[in-house]
Amino acid sequence: MTSDHTPEPWYWEAGSDHCPHGPEPDRNSTAWNTWAEHHSGSPQDVFICLDAPMGDHCPACSEESGGDPIPWSICPENPASQPA
Numbered sequence: 452m453t454s455d456h457t458p459e460p461w462y463w464e465a466g467s468d469h470c471p472h473g474p475e476p477d478r479n480s481t482a483w484n485t486w487a488e489h490h491s492g493s494p495q496d497v498f499i500c501l502d503a504p505m506g507d508h509c510p511a512c513s514e515e516s517g518g519d520p521i522p523w524s525i526c527p528e529n530p531a532s533q534p535a
Contacts, residue, residue, distance in 0.1 A: 456528030458507035461520055465490045465498035472500060 463469035472489050475498060476482040490498045494510075495518065505520060509528070512521035523529055 455511040456509050456526055457511075458523040458526075458529075459510050461505040461508040462493075462499040462501060463503040463505055465500045467500070467503070469503040469505075470500035471502060 465472070466474040472486055475490075476486050489502050490500055493499045507523040508520045509523050509526035511528075512526050513519060515521075524532070526532065
């Protein structure tokens with residue numbers, strides 16, 4: 452297995468249908484602090500919802516596919532996907 456292909460937890464984007472907190476409120480509002488506690492920035496420069504996991508994905512395969520999230524379960528370097 453190459454070091455670039457490893458499982459990494461991914462999360463749905465903040466404000467998406469999978470995010471239970473709704474869209475990002477105005478940063479000058481009182482709702483911002485509560486909303487921000489459940490969200491974080493990601494390497495893709497978007498906010499993600501820490502309460503909406505997508506499961507493990509392979510960042511190397513995802514980068515190779517142009518940024519589409521590739522689940523770890525189908526990564527060719529995943530030992531579980533190797534023939535017995």
